[in-house]
Amino acid sequence: MHLVFASSLVPCGAPESGFEIANAAIVDGLERAGATVSHIGFQWPGSSLNAPERTRSLGELDVKTDNASTRQKLAWLARAMAGGLPFASAKLRVLGDAAFRAALDEIGPFDAVVINGVGLAGAFEKALTDQPYLYVAHNVEHQSAAEAARQASSPVERFMYRREARHLRALEERLVAGARHVWTLTQEDRATFGLEGSERASVLPLVTPLSATAIPAGQRVPAFDAGMIGTWTWTPNRIGLEWFLQEVMPHLPEQVTIAIAGALPAGFPQRDKRVTFLGRVVDAKQFIRQCRIVTLTARAGTGVQLKTIETFEMGLPAVATPSSLRGIADVPANVRIADTGREFGKLLAEQIVGHRTGSVTDLDATAFRASQIAGMDAAIAQALSAFRAGH
Known part of the structure; x- marks a missing residue:
């Protein structure tokens, strides 16, 4: 089974952020299930692709808001407002639909897309959701945006986060409705999407990726x-x-x-x-x-x-x-x-x-990790089996 893992960031170097760590763990799980996984998305400036033969990079892009100049933030905001996009997706909208579709086609025949989060999906929604797809909901993004609005210290920030929450909610509802299967990372998120008890959704217990640096051994000397x-x-x-x-x-x-x-x-x-x-x-x-x-x-x-x-x-x-x-x-x-x-x-x-x-x-954590991996493998196997049966 050939899957395209569509994410804002493709694998480059050792995973650092929580998002990158989770992505690597999920890809490891898909490959343990026997899937061949290709990647499409952007890469960090100056980075090297981990698997260039299986990756279609859309170019180098730094999407960290805190790294951006005021001019860049205003350009992203203008793009979001003009396109009716979430701010997080507008940052990725640096090429058109035709160019994105061409990049996706270059990967070759595949069975399904794994839409990893809302960022890339919001930027190129039609191209990605025209394919059979599975959706990985790392978070309930509109809830996080609404929470940020409540914590905002200025009226402008409050307006921006409320706008983000509205657009993210609509996008998440569409992604969930059209997916062959939805993976959430907690039972609470599964329930929030109205999928509690649904065979079309399951929870992925996470681990740190098998490719990550090994846990240091030996006696600790706390500072x-x-x-x-x-x-x-x-x-x-x-x-x-x-x-x-x-x-x-x-x-x-x-x-x-x-x-x-x-x-x-x-x-x-x-x-x-x-x-x-x-x-x-x-x-x-x-x-x-x-x-x-x-x-x-x-x-x-x-x-x-x-x-x-x-x-x-x-x-x-x-x-x-x-x-x-x-x-x-x-x-x-x-x-x-x-x-x-x-x-x-x-x-x-x-x-x-x-x-x-x-x-x-300290405790021996072997059983904890084994339990998490077993839960992840079961959730992935269930979803891929159902996909194959209904494909």
């Missing part, structure tokens, strides 16, 4: 009591970070040390001497192993938290909010769950002391 990593410029992540700094930090002892890695919004202030902001780190897994306890602080958004899965795959102790555990069926024994700042701070302090004294330890 920090607790830590977290993420792209904090993304609104749902930033909401969790702000909650931790405002609601959790006041309930932690003065002597604790907290490290936060990942890109921050411009001008983000240093507010507490106990917190060290490290920016982007070279090796995310090595960084997180330098923290006694991992803090998983999601308070918003949909879909799965890849940093939660990475933490559990490494067997590291953590304190997590309920939102951080979306899509996780079995929570490891060395993880504590808290939904208020006070309770989170209390449990985090206890976990730190427990790790210092040896009562809280």
Whole structure:
């Protein structure tokens, strides 16, 4: 079975962002199921394709909004308004439908397209949905946009996010309605799309990709009591970070040390001497192993938290909010769950002391990863079998 994985980004180098990690894991799963997978989409500027013989690159493109100039952002906005597109899709609309169709045709005969998220689908909807397709819903994107609108600090931002939410909702409804099968990453997202109990939808438990750097082995030597990593410029992540700094930090002892890695919004202030902001780190897994306890602080958004899965795959102790555990069926024994700042701070302090004294330890995560892979393989096999039967 030949599938075309249509995504805003094609595989280039080691996956870094949560989106890229999830993509690589899903492609690994499709290939384990016996599918041949080709790719179409854009690549990062200056990058090299991982599988050039199976990839049709649409060109180099940096679509990060926080990297863009004001002039570029206004150009994207004008394109979105003129085309009635979500802003996220307008950034990718740098060639016409005919050129995109020609690129898709160059891949050769294929059985179906796997539409991976809304970005590329919104930019070239007709060309992609004219084919038999399966849809991967990484998140309920319109809910995230609506949440960002509620958190917006200016009327202009609020207007923009509300507009985005409207267009994304309509696009997601069309993609779900036309798909042969829909994969979501959590049961909650499946229900939100009205597909709970439907044989046309299933949940994909995620793992980090088999091609990713191996989990470091050996004894840990923690440099920090607790830590977290993420792209904090993304609104749902930033909401969790702000909650931790405002609601959790006041309930932690003065002597604790907290490290936060990942890109921050411009001008983000240093507010507490106990917190060290490290920016982007070279090796995310090595960084997180330098923290006694991992803090998983999601308070918003949909879909799965890849940093939660990475933490559990490494067997590291953590304190997590309920939102951080979306899509996780079995929570490891060395993880504590808290939904208020006070309770989170209390449990985090206890976990730190427990790790210092040896009562809280790392776990063998082999069974967790095996369970996630088995769940993913079952969901993919079910969908591909149904597709073949109905094709």
